[in-house]
Amino acid sequence: MPDQHQHHTGTGDNVGRDKIIHNHYPRTPQGIPLQRPRQPDHLVGREELLKEVLAALQPGKAVTFCGPGGIGKTALASRAAWELSPDGRPPARFPDGLIFYSFYGRKDVGLAFDHLIRSYVDDSQDNGPEAVRQLLAGKQALIILDGAEEADDLPAVLRCCGGCGVLITSRKRSDAPGSLLEVKRLDELPAAEAFRLYSNTTADEATVHAVCEQLGGWPLALRIAGHYLRSTGESTAEYLRWLEQEPFKELGDGHHQQENAALLLRRSTKQMGNDARLALGVAGCLAFAPIAREPLAALLEDDERRARKSMNELVNYGLLERKGERWQISHALIHTYARYACTELILIKDVQKRLAGYYIDFYRIQSEAGLESYARLDTERAHCLWLIETCLHSELWQEVEDLARAMQDYLYQQGYWIEVETIMRMAVTAALQVDDQKNVMMFLYRLAFIYRRRGEDDQALRWYRKFMKIWSEVEHKKDIDNSMGGSYRQQSKREEELRYLEQNLTICRNNGDRQGEGTILNNIGMIYDDQGSYSAALHYYEQSLPITQEVENKRMQWVTLNNIIQIHRAQGNLPKTLEYLQRLLTVCRKLDCQTERAVTAWNIGSIYKSLANLTKAEEYISQAVQIAEQTGHPSLEKWCDGLKQVRATRRGA
Numbered sequence: 001m002p003d004q005h006q007h008h009t010g011t012g013d014n015v016g017r018d019k020i021i022h023n024h025y026p027r028t029p030q031g032i033p034l035q036r037p038r039q040p041d042h043l044v045g046r047e048e049l050l051k052e053v054l055a056a057l058q059p060g061k062a063v064t065f066c067g068p069g070g071i072g073k074t075a076l077a078s079r080a081a082w083e084l085s086p087d088g089r090p091p092a093r094f095p096d097g098l099i100f101y102s103f104y105g106r107k108d109v110g111l112a113f114d115h116l117i118r119s120y121v122d123d124s125q126d127n128g129p130e131a132v133r134q135l136l137a138g139k140q141a142l143i144i145l146d147g148a149e150e151a152d153d154l155p156a157v158l159r160c161c162g163g164c165g166v167l168i169t170s171r172k173r174s175d176a177p178g179s180l181l182e183v184k185r186l187d188e189l190p191a192a193e194a195f196r197l198y199s200n201t202t203a204d205e206a207t208v209h210a211v212c213e214q215l216g217g218w219p220l221a222l223r224i225a226g227h228y229l230r231s232t233g234e235s236t237a238e239y240l241r242w243l244e245q246e247p248f249k250e251l252g253d254g255h256h257q258q259e260n261a262a263l264l265l266r267r268s269t270k271q272m273g274n275d276a277r278l279a280l281g282v283a284g285c286l287a288f289a290p291i292a293r294e295p296l297a298a299l300l301e302d303d304e305r306r307a308r309k310s311m312n313e314l315v316n317y318g319l320l321e322r323k324g325e326r327w328q329i330s331h332a333l334i335h336t337y338a339r340y341a342c343t344e345l346i347l348i349k350d351v352q353k354r355l356a357g358y359y360i361d362f363y364r365i366q367s368e369a370g371l372e373s374y375a376r377l378d379t380e381r382a383h384c385l386w387l388i389e390t391c392l393h394s395e396l397w398q399e400v401e402d403l404a405r406a407m408q409d410y411l412y413q414q415g416y417w418i419e420v421e422t423i424m425r426m427a428v429t430a431a432l433q434v435d436d437q438k439n440v441m442m443f444l445y446r447l448a449f450i451y452r453r454r455g456e457d458d459q460a461l462r463w464y465r466k467f468m469k470i471w472s473e474v475e476h477k478k479d480i481d482n483s484m485g486g487s488y489r490q491q492s493k494r495e496e497e498l499r500y501l502e503q504n505l506t507i508c509r510n511n512g513d514r515q516g517e518g519t520i521l522n523n524i525g526m527i528y529d530d531q532g533s534y535s536a537a538l539h540y541y542e543q544s545l546p547i548t549q550e551v552e553n554k555r556m557q558w559v560t561l562n563n564i565i566q567i568h569r570a571q572g573n574l575p576k577t578l579e580y581l582q583r584l585l586t587v588c589r590k591l592d593c594q595t596e597r598a599v600t601a602w603n604i605g606s607i608y609k610s611l612a613n614l615t616k617a618e619e620y621i622s623q624a625v626q627i628a629e630q631t632g633h634p635s636l637e638k639w640c641d642g643l644k645q646v647r648a649t650r651r652g653a
Contacts, residue, residue, distance in 0.1 A: 040075035045190025062178035070220025073169035185217035198226020203236035227318025275310035284338025287386040290326035356399035363406035400430035518547035598627035
């Protein structure tokens with residue numbers, strides 16, 4: 001079982017941080033979010049709507065674009081964002097920035113809360129609605145909520161937006177809390193102009209207008225048809241004859257939209273090569289977000305040339321869009337088709353299984369590389385979460401379990417509580433299906449731990465009781481380390497917590513589980529630490545430390561050393577603090593964690609400075625500055641000032 005532990009937050013430069021948050025949401029140099037979605041290639045016939053929304057968007061006001069899928073709501077919202085911020089600076093009327101969030105494939109509004117928090121704050125333990133409300137209080141940002149019809153509780157998000165402006169896109173009129181702007185099909189002339197832009201056709205006006213009439217002035221259909229003609233060289237007249245024979249439904253409910261899109265997409269996919277069909281199927285198995293070519297290449301005998309060629313073929317057909325070195329399906333309805341209708345094109349279950357294998361290896365390798373590799377994992381997080389759900393629907397139970405295990409430590413370290421809760425629930429379902437009681441217990445235990453960290457003690461105890469029930473039934477005596485007591489800590493039941501820990505400590509010792517023993521000793525130490533019984537806490541920490549060294553659990557060494565350091569530092573015992581900081585620095589080097597190595601070097605230098613050993617102070621602070629310059633650490637300026645002070649003092653001496 002993965003380590004379940006806590007330790008002190010510490011003072012100064014976060015000596016005891018237990019995770020590093022890699023925030024990849026774009027910000028200005030002043031830390032203001034600026035999340036402008038991709039500009040649409042063509043936007044014709046929408047000039048008046050654009051003027052109307054730009055006038056209506058004001059702090060404290062909400063505006064909603066409403067209309068059928070594929071009608072151009074997101075394109076209008078994107079263009080509005082770029083009109084407000086054409087130069088990459090916060091809009092004048094929204095000085096606190098611009099935030100974009102899409103609910104497509106992410107209906108849980110908890111994910112939206114997390115996105116809003118992380119848009120401003122790198123590391124936050126609380127991503128609930130109250131934290132969002134407090135964060136946005138007094139701010140004047142523009143928040144774009146795309147695909148709001150997918151949200152499971154849109155009003156809960158809107159209640160948190162305070163004085164921010166909000167632009168919503170939705171297929172549902174009921175999602176409009178303020179001004180409602182209907183987005184309708186294109187009229188005859190703008191539809192013809194859009195079709196010509198996409199198709200590059202030289203057909204006569206009558207034929208073009210007839211095609212646009214058949215397609216109902218539907219922007220998505222005009223784009224699919226236009227790209228098809230441009231890619232295949234088929235004549236517009238021939239395409240019109242085919243359209244007149246096919247039952248193109250009226251735009252209306254979601255079923256008609258999906259049927260219409262599928263009708264056009266089936267014609268496109270019939271003209272593609274097998275690799276391009278596979279690429280579309282892969283994109284459907286992954287999230288509606290930019291994807292890399294490596295997952296597809298893994299399914300094409302690791303041939304990146306074939307992967308790139310097939311994805312570019314989909315770009316030519318207008319099904320994918322280039323985003324730098326990545327690609328994205330160009331519309332949510334195309335993603336729906338790729339996910340469900342592509343079963344006719346490829347063995348989708350086999351693709352899911354092979355993709356799962358690729359991502360299981362990817363997450364294990366990158367996670368083992370240490371915290372500094374988590375930035376790469378962030379780019380694939382959405383895809384893996386979607387893939388786990390897809391595998392669950394396909395009853396690929398083993399793949400669900402393996403993906404959950406591969407991702408759980410990374411998600412926990414990054415503080416993605418909602419995502420790790422989601423995959424643990426799916427993993428429990430999968431493990432129950434194959435009667436894998438050991439893994440059921442592991443996943444139940446992690447669920448309990450997550451809820452406890454989020455402060456939801458009742459839920460934590462509920463899942464922990466399920467874990468204990470199964471454990472009692474099968475008398476499983478391995479992989480038990482306990483941090484669950486935190487729920488009882490909140491309820492002033494430390495004695496009961498200690499009893500559980502001591503029971504599990506006995507189990508670990510009886511079974512020779514040294515790793516579990518070391519973790520539990522650390523956790524017992526924390527209880528005494530919280531009570532202010534520092535001698536007792538040190539007694540347990542110092543028992544834990546040699547065991548973690550023996551089993552080469554470097555992460556747990558790092559945890560326990562930090563706990564010991566905090567006690568000695570609080571007691572003013574600088575020589576002991578220095579001794580353990582030196583040991584901690586060695587562990588940071590072995591973990592290849594540059595951020596924590598820099599912080600530790602700074603803390604060592606600071607102590608040497610307080611002990612008037614300026615030579616050593618300069619040596620270690622210089623190390624911190626050097627690493628900070630390489631990694632862009634936020635404390636770089638502070639540390640540079642500290643280094644100047646030490647050098648100036650040495651010269652004065």
